[in-house]
Amino acid sequence: MENKNLNLIYFSPTNTTKKVLDAIANGVNSQKVNKIDLIKENNVKKQNFSDDDFVIIGVPVYSGRIPITVINRLKNFKAINTKAVLVVVYGNRQYGDALLELKNLAVELGFLPIAAAAFIGEHSFSSSKYPIANGRPNLTDMKFAEDFGERIKTKFGMKYSEIKVPGNYPYIERLDKFILKPKIDLELCKRCGLCQEVCSVYAISIFDDKIEIDEKLCIYCHACVKICPQNAITIDDKRIIGFSKILHEKCKQPKEPEIFL
Numbered sequence: 001m002e003n004k005n006l007n008l009i010y011f012s013p014t015n016t017t018k019k020v021l022d023a024i025a026n027g028v029n030s031q032k033v034n035k036i037d038l039i040k041e042n043n044v045k046k047q048n049f050s051d052d053d054f055v056i057i058g059v060p061v062y063s064g065r066i067p068i069t070v071i072n073r074l075k076n077f078k079a080i081n082t083k084a085v086l087v088v089v090y091g092n093r094q095y096g097d098a099l100l101e102l103k104n105l106a107v108e109l110g111f112l113p114i115a116a117a118a119f120i121g122e123h124s125f126s127s128s129k130y131p132i133a134n135g136r137p138n139l140t141d142m143k144f145a146e147d148f149g150e151r152i153k154t155k156f157g158m159k160y161s162e163i164k165v166p167g168n169y170p171y172i173e174r175l176d177k178f179i180l181k182p183k184i185d186l187e188l189c190k191r192c193g194l195c196q197e198v199c200s201v202y203a204i205s206i207f208d209d210k211i212e213i214d215e216k217l218c219i220y221c222h223a224c225v226k227i228c229p230q231n232a233i234t235i236d237d238k239r240i241i242g243f244s245k246i247l248h249e250k251c252k253q254p255k256e257p258e259i260f261l
């Protein structure tokens, strides 16, 4: 383990997946950690991994699946004899077929999945009016993630054996993509550009007198809403608000992280 490179590959618009992966990496406690952030397609380079590498891949769950944006970006990677740990982070509703989908994709790319986990993160749609899993991952989740990191450290050194993860194939059908546009209050907006920086699909263009958002590109990940220091951005689409209200009411019981070794 000491001489191997630990690679963290993640897509995390609202940062919960990144937090979980960082905690797992703390538990692994490797000397060499290389972080590959998939948030900006332009920064994602084709890369091959070998048996000198270990990889942890972390992805949020969107509608019980892994986001198409992430699938396309992960296809830049190829692996030969590279052990991998697969992590999905979901907003306390359910992770559906996301872990199985991630496992199948990882195998297709050549990885050897030796462990997997499903963690809970504050739901992207959570708001002060309708909180959903707010504050997750919390300290207990982070400790759980670190302990998981310690456990997988030993598995990295062991002979590969296939893991089983929950999920069904054919996967749950993806919901049709909504065409919607976050709203920007130009009076509040200070043109700091943070929203543009975090937008994973390059949907935001900032001009002196206006900001344009391409609603066909937007994946309503809420990164821009959550990062705006002025609270100038909202997604007040009635379907999203309707979902938030239902999730707030139906997903109150906190779920626990699950691991598969």
Ligand SMILES: Cc1cc2nc3c(=O)[nH]c(=O)nc-3n(C[C@H](O)[C@H](O)[C@H](O)COP(=O)(O)O)c2cc1C
Residues within 6 Å of the ligand: 011, 012, 013, 014, 015, 016, 017, 018, 060, 061, 062, 063, 064, 065, 089, 090, 091, 092, 093, 094, 095, 120, 121, 122, 123, 124, 125, 219, 220, 221, 222
């Ligand atoms: C479009 C979309 C769909 C989502 N679908 C689900 C879901 O099916 N189940 C669930 O529990 N959470 C769902 N979530 C919530 C995210 O999985 C959760 O908030 C996750 O922590 C976000 O990860 P990030 O902070 O790394 O972006 C969804 C979020 C978005 C933006």
